[in-house]
Amino acid sequence: MSDLEYDGQIKKKCLPTLPPCKVCGEHASGFHYGVNSCGACKGFFLRSLARTEPYTCLTGGQCQVGPEVKRRKTCQKCRFDKCLRLGMSKNAIKIGRYTYSKRTQDTLELKQLKHETLAQEEESSGSECESSLQKGSPESDEHLQSIQPELPRLHLLQERLNSGTSGNTISSEPTRFSCKHSTSYWPNSILENESGSTDSESHDTTETGSRFELVPATKSRVLELHFNKNVAIEKTFLKSTYGNFSYSPKFNQPKKLELRYLGGAGEDFHQRNEWDADVRALSIPSDDLKEKALSCELLNEHLEIDEWEDKEEEEDEEICEHTRDVLPWSSEFTEHQLHEWIQALLNYHNTNVFDNNSYDKAKLKERTDLVYNEHRLQETTFGQLKALDRELYFEIYKSTGLDVDGRRTLLSSFLLGIHNEISTVIKFFKQIPGFRELPMSDQILLVKGCSHEYQILSLYRGWDNKTRCMTFSPLGETLTEQDLRKVFPDEALSAHIDMAVALQKLDLTVEQIIILKAIVATAPDRDELASEELVAAIHWKLVNCLLLLLWKQGRHPLQKFGQIMSVLTEMRKYSVFIRSSYTNIRSDVEELTGRVNLPFIYELFF
């Protein structure tokens, strides 16, 4: 009997889709008045609203509100109060079919609950391991199967995919994961169910999140085979290096990725450093310690602030988690661990960080096309306006103060836009597990060090090579090449564009980009890091996260990984170059934007 949910149609006997009634703990029959609740509580609430006299409580509001059996005596006041406290309200009514995101949320909640109770019961670990890719869901699986008979095929898959998504999140954004390439690494046999309507994106997109998690234990063998095959096919030995850390995934024999510290011995290391030194000699003409120290204070402040805030969600389950050998490249991390990191970063990013990655490709294209057409129209109307060269502009500006071609305005708002996002970005870094625990000096070094790399990752998707326009979401603008030339020195612009194009060629998903951001933020080879090893550890785990995402996406993950690492290496050089280029024009920029208050900009980017 307890398996049935009453109210509304009698639900079939099946495991609950919803978390239990928030009010009394019984099986919820639905989402009533804004709260997952049982039919009884729903009815009670409705009647309570209709009532005129208030309830009274004898115990002074201390009554427990439990499931029906125990409820017999519980007072109405406390029950009603609880309803209200939980947010039940006519204003919270939501009718009609569930949204995917709601369903996802429910499932997640349910899962969590299960997890907790399971943890309490403390099962023996051996059997658990065997059973699965993940334990959380034997039920869900059963659940799916039991629903099967009565749902049309289509819904089945949705149901499954949804319940699998552990990417909770407000955005819930199914489409985020993989678009066309949804050749996920799941055997077709699993996905086929749905194959009929493959075209509709909303399906195959609906989730990757962790298809992993939903897959019944029996299938995991299939998976492994699949992996092995893939890996075997790869056969490529990829190597990517940036800084003095080498990521040398070796695929054939040991099937392990090794993280080794080259201790500054690698050739690349020397090369880069020399080049670095040269660039620096050129680029930092006047600066001295004093100014540097001062500016550090600013950043320091910021970092400390953020540290203070949002400090609750520490997770310390870290410890056990038996290393299940399901990851195709077999790392010291479990898929679950990696997944959690990924989720944490994605969640924060999706809900808080605002940049070009907040838009999909189509939207960005739309923007650039629009601006381009506008620009073309202007050109045909007013003729081509020849761009002033930088020197000439400054000559005029310095002598007359005239902003002849509007570049001061452009530059100011560009910098303002960037500046405006900085605190969010820092908070994002703080979401990287372990980041906050680093010494403040290291945090500062890392943040400073990755600024340019972070920026290009934020923005590169806004570049459209055909129209040669660039969208800057934080600024709310799209600039034509002509305008870009006003903002950036020519050589810097070329570098930006080259970098953007290179990144675009990788055809990364937004998820991957986000993880990449974290990866560049934790480069263990920034100069003078106090605790390189800690940083390296974080970094390495993040790299594993990236690998996981790549694998999920299917299609030659290792090859892609190699490409990405290669681009990262390039990006490092790019970063140094941009910094030097900016430093060269720093005084000009300061003069132009001196009226605007942009402390962080100079601290981070110059």
Added chain:
Amino acid sequence: MSDLEYDGQIKKKCLPTLPPCKVCGEHASGFHYGVNSCGACKGFFLRSLARTEPYTCLTGGQCQVGPEVKRRKTCQKCRFDKCLRLGMSKNAIKIGRYTYSKRTQDTLELKQLKHETLAQEEESSGSECESSLQKGSPESDEHLQSIQPELPRLHLLQERLNSGTSGNTISSEPTRFSCKHSTSYWPNSILENESGSTDSESHDTTETGSRFELVPATKSRVLELHFNKNVAIEKTFLKSTYGNFSYSPKFNQPKKLELRYLGGAGEDFHQRNEWDADVRALSIPSDDLKEKALSCELLNEHLEIDEWEDKEEEEDEEICEHTRDVLPWSSEFTEHQLHEWIQALLNYHNTNVFDNNSYDKAKLKERTDLVYNEHRLQETTFGQLKALDRELYFEIYKSTGLDVDGRRTLLSSFLLGIHNEISTVIKFFKQIPGFRELPMSDQILLVKGCSHEYQILSLYRGWDNKTRCMTFSPLGETLTEQDLRKVFPDEALSAHIDMAVALQKLDLTVEQIIILKAIVATAPDRDELASEELVAAIHWKLVNCLLLLLWKQGRHPLQKFGQIMSVLTEMRKYSVFIRSSYTNIRSDVEELTGRVNLPFIYELFF
């Protein structure tokens, strides 16, 4: 609630492309039956058409049609009627992909049509068929009206302003800030002296004056401040009121300044509160508590952060400091105490806050002149560019996304500039001794409450009445009147300008302005303050600081004080007016700057 737009394919998380559902305000999912509307309203309309029996309304057609969460109150009839009124109709169906240009064309065409038919028919309801191209249905007429809801309302508002009568409709309330009818509570004798011709301003002391008299003496419980003889020189009876707090320095007999809390007993108080509620109802269309709570969290966060940081310099020498009777008006404070407050605020402001007060007059003048000349040059070269009216701009923008006259850019960078300074501003408030000790909720109320007053104090010196240009230091720009019109609604701009001019007439020093900022930030009469008395105490001490500065400056300090208080009173009305004006255009602004991330702006200024 989510960022997703339903119906049709699931849209991506990105910011809305479309204006909200014209019917209910929810995210529109497309252009259904000729109107931008959400999936729900689309479905509802469809069902309604299919229906045979008509709907009936119980409230006589007065139901508000809101988003789903609020919808329970609204009957189907009213919803359907609204659909019809907006022009939803099978005849208005548009299928298939559309180009931007087509949309513009459509909209403009329709508008034209509307004008023509209006002209032809002149109120007679006659044959509508004749005027139609293809969608000549009566609905489409109404549809047209609905396209331009803002403007008519503004006209209405202006009318009301001029007539000075207060109606009971929502929009009528802004009457409170009437330029012509500015009620000052200062006797003419004082104001006349210096500001020369107070031309348009009439000073009638009637309403508040008498109200004040009625207040029972018993209610004054807060601070009693003794004046000494020096004050007697003034001979004038000064009275100033803003909000429901009265500052009544009485100089002759009792020689006391009474700060009394009127306890919300005045009519003004009630009026204002109601009005506030209305404005809120208007301005926060989609959601109430939840959203509000959320937004408060944002601010809260900010305030808390700042609280954590810089917390060392607590001073507790407070206690003794023998009251030396050196102050000419003899307050309970010593000059030394006041001086310290002043110094603290000035120091912080000078080193951290960046606004027009960071520049001297000459510099500001130079800026405006420069821009003005530039502007003139452009005008002579390209001819006068007639400014697009707001309505037309938005029509084009909404349908094509084109930022035809660059106002989106202007607006975005304007808001960005303001947004960028907000954290500094909050820190400034935190420098006010005692501010940090206020309950967080009060801090929030105060910060929110004074936003507009603070802003005008920050910026007013940037206005140059001759060239009619305004410098915005935080933005690094100076805007011509033409540009200003793009950023602000006309009536708001006028209010800004009037206020700026009024402030300029006071000829304040930067120090005085800074103290004034603190004064407006601690207005003890903001709604719902938990600890009014604490705030009042701080406020009062700040007023004493101002007095001190005035005295130091010599030259009729009390007279000047009176003028300043008078302007503050006006400023309060100005603030309310501006807020309402902004609220009216909030959705437009959000649409234009939706690409930029400006959480605080909406929280503080709308």
Added chain:
DNA sequence: GAAATAGGTCACGAGGTCAA
């Protein structure tokens, strides 16, 4: 083919009813 919408489908909850 891509982008958009009309119309269809059906999972859902509000509110009503009624027996206990």
Added chain:
DNA sequence: TTGACCTCGTGACCTATTTC
């Protein structure tokens, strides 16, 4: 009063179709 059960309007999602 309670809560199981019902009816019907809703709205999230889907498909077919149109337009570019």
